[in-house]
Amino acid sequence: MKFINFAVVKLSLFLVLGILASHYFLISVSIFPLLLVLFVLVIFFWFLDRNHLFPRVFFGIATYLCFFSIGYFSYQMRLPKFQPTHFSHLMMEDRADLLQLKITQILKPDKFNYKYFAEVMALNGYAATGKILLNISAEPESETITPDKILLVYTSLSEIPKPLNPYQFDYSKYMASLGVHGQVRISIHEIIDTKKGSHTILGTAQQLRASIVAKLKKTNLKIDERAIIQALVLGEKKDIDKNLYAEYAAAGAVHILAVSGLHVGILYVILAFLFKPLARGRYGIIFYTLIIVLLLWGFALLSGLSPSVTRAVTMFSFFAGAKLLYRETNSLNTLFLSFLALLIINPFWLFQIGFQLSYLAVFFIVWLLPIFNKIGYSRYLIVRKLWSIVAVTICAQIGVLPLTLYYFHQFPGLFLVTNIVVLPFLTVLMFGGILVVILATFEILPDGLASSYNFLIETLNGFIHWIAVQDEFLFKNISFSPLKVITAYVLILVMALYLKNMNNKRLVLSLLVISTFVSIFIYEEYTTSSNHLIVFQKSKQTLVGYKNGKHLSIFKKGFIENAADNYPVKSYISSVNVASYSESELPNLFRYNHSNILVLDSLGVFPKQTKIHTLLLTNSPKLNLDRLLDSLKPTRVIADGSNYHTYVARWEKTCQTKKLPFSHTAKQGAFLLE
Structure with a gap:
């Protein structure tokens, strides 16, 4: 094999560690001065060791710390907190803002909106920076907006909402990874003015x-x-x-x-x-x-x-x-x-x-392909060509399998x-x-x-x-946690090293990692077998799940087709290691953990002699909640996503007056009862 520059690999590793440290352990002050000091030290030690065949250890330490700091600072400086002109520092709370936006990218529309990425150029007359998600209601005129166009709008900036159900795809986190930290929802008629902006390479390419x-x-x-x-x-x-x-x-x-x-x-x-x-x-x-x-x-x-x-x-x-x-x-x-x-x-x-899947696939192809080529060598050209396709496919699949199981919970056999x-x-x-x-x-x-x-x-x-x-x-529905992902990659690496050079030390290490991997499976099987009741958040619908060991019972109100194959139940099933599930109509009264739960729907019918611990309000029942609470004396009230928001606001005030715990799934997210 040709010369491999392991210094590049080590520098890449320290850069990644710096980015991860900045992501998970962010400090409130800029580390730019530290980066400058380290850069000077690298130059100083290089000057001292430039005539030496092997540089001293201080040069290596300073270089690795420098790349760690580059990763940390590079991530840190792109966060809104460290950008003085970012729009988040200029926003007015609970008020509309005058925004000047430049369209940078056209996204895939949904049923209700055309979607764009836009750069904030000015906010309330002040120069500003930052990237937002622009949602324009789906009207024929909305499609005429092209990249590099500048819009003037008067509207409210809002945060991209966090997921309201457990194990749901975090769209706000995904947008943050693209540098997008806010969103705007408008109609085409709310745009005050438009004009052509300066042409950019990306905008021209999109057009x-x-x-x-x-x-x-x-x-x-x-x-x-x-x-x-x-x-x-x-x-x-x-x-x-x-x-x-x-x-x-x-x-x-x-x-x-x-x-x-x-x-x-x-x-x-x-x-x-x-x-x-x-x-x-x-x-x-x-x-x-x-x-x-x-x-x-x-x-x-x-x-x-x-x-x-x-x-x-x-x-x-x-x-x-x-x-x-x-x-x-x-x-x-x-x-x-x-x-x-x-x-x-x-x-x-x-x-x-x-990015992750691309690099992993190529790395494992480059690393493992020589092993597979030795295994499948043939003197026949057609066999070698066929085997090369098989080998490349298997190498790439080995490289991306743990991550695809974690992200998508399925494997195409x-x-x-x-x-x-x-x-x-x-x-x-x-x-x-x-x-x-x-x-x-x-x-x-x-x-x-x-x-x-x-x-x-x-x-x-x-x-x-x-x-x-x-x-x-x-x-489908393969449960694969982050801990399994890390251990799976360690297992792949040690097994590949053992196959490249079989010796006792590598065999012992491989067996140790296999034992660890199996232990993690056993541990997670045990920890995910607990029982709980969950009231899911789903707009205009009622969904309640009861997890008993590895079985999930889905209770629903009205006609909801294949609830277990759709949001939000599907991602929940994949993540909590459910082996079987059933669907049935949600009863108006049921018992969980020695507590009675009353489901009050639009009919407003309820038993008057039964002690109620939890009151679940669904489908906007017309009732006097004050009198109902005095009559039933529940210990908590839950309103799901099927209720009108005006009703929920009134119920919340009533519960605050009576100092009774109140939860609204459309606001606080799914409600979990252990």
Whole structure:
């Protein structure tokens, strides 16, 4: 194997530790002065040791601490608290603000709103900074808002709400990882003024992508097929049907819908073939390399600069630079160099799923592939090619499996079959897709080519559908905690090291980690087997869950189809290790832990002689709560998400007057009774 620069790996590790320390143990003062001192010490020790073959330990300690501090400061300085002009410091509480916003990115809309990322340029006449989520009610005119447009609005800024149910996806945390710390909800008619802002590279790329998509819509490409080509070539996934996307996920092929290193690799092969004549001559290799690097970065910009595609293009740029400078390098070096560079530029990427999965997949491919190549070596070319696809797929799956189980709680058992068929097919689709996009852009796409490409995508979608419906091979609701994720990666690492060099020490270490992994499973099986009752928060609906060991009973009011397969119960089932569940109608009166719980709905009927401990109000019952509390004398009152907010506000005041505990799930979140 070529020379591996382990210093880059160590520096990357200390940078990551610094970012994590800043994320979990943030201090209220800037560490920039400390970073400057460490930087001076690094230069000082380097000057002392520049003529020594082996530098003294102080140089190494100062360098590692410097990169730790860079990670800490890089994350710290991007938080609103450490940005004096951030809009959060200028907001007026409980009042509307005059905001000047610049649209930076168009997001996928939902049923009710068009969504955008916007930079705050001014707030109440003062220059401001910061990124927000802009929600504009879904009206035809709202779609005309383009990147780089400046809007003037008078409205209230609000926080992105935290999840109200346990184990629910934390959208506010995800937005924070993108640097978004607030949101605005308006209609198109509330915009006071609009004007064109200065053009940005990203804004221009988005407008170009939107223009290409508009021209693709004029061709004979069908809706689903056009959505796939937009995802493959342009990184535009907004038009993919929800059910089609779910089928790709179930088949283990969702990675082909997100522009990544795989797509960049295929594009590089195509570009290398097309521009090969330029490599001739004394300076030909320089022009050849620069043109390919620029085109790859152009593709990355056009596809939205997602973490995975940025990682791939950055890696290639470092690799190409090393080749031009005749420097010895290898894939691990370029992988960690790109990792180091990207996290210095944007430390928030460390917490994004796409960034994590992309680097883990490539790391394990580079690290484990030589082992698999030795195992599956054959003198027959076709066998070697087939085995290379199998080996790459397995290596990538090993690398991302613990994290995918943690984030998505499912495992596609037929992922290997899917990738053996799809990966060779993808090269043809990418090449054809690029050709279709170019011809459609110039409005010269022949109907025959469009029909042929339709047929190819239909064939792919048909195969994906066939794989996805094999339900017995899709393992769902897998509970996988952060502790299991960490231990799983330690186990993978020690097992791979043992297979590379089998000795007694590594065998003992592997057995010790396996024992730890099994112990964690046993411990979590025990800790998640406790019983409790939970009143979920779901708008306009009533859902109550009773967990008894590993069985969950779902009680609901009215018609709610497949509650266990939908929000918020689905994520709850996956996270608390539920093995079985049932659904039934919620009774008006039931007993839990020697306490009577009365469910009062819109009918307002209740027993007068039974002692009530907990009163659950649902579906906005019309009642005099003051008299009811005097009659029933409950110890607590709960109102779920099915009630009118005006009713809930009145009930809350009544309970405050009587000094009775009151909980509203739409405000405090799901209510848990142990």
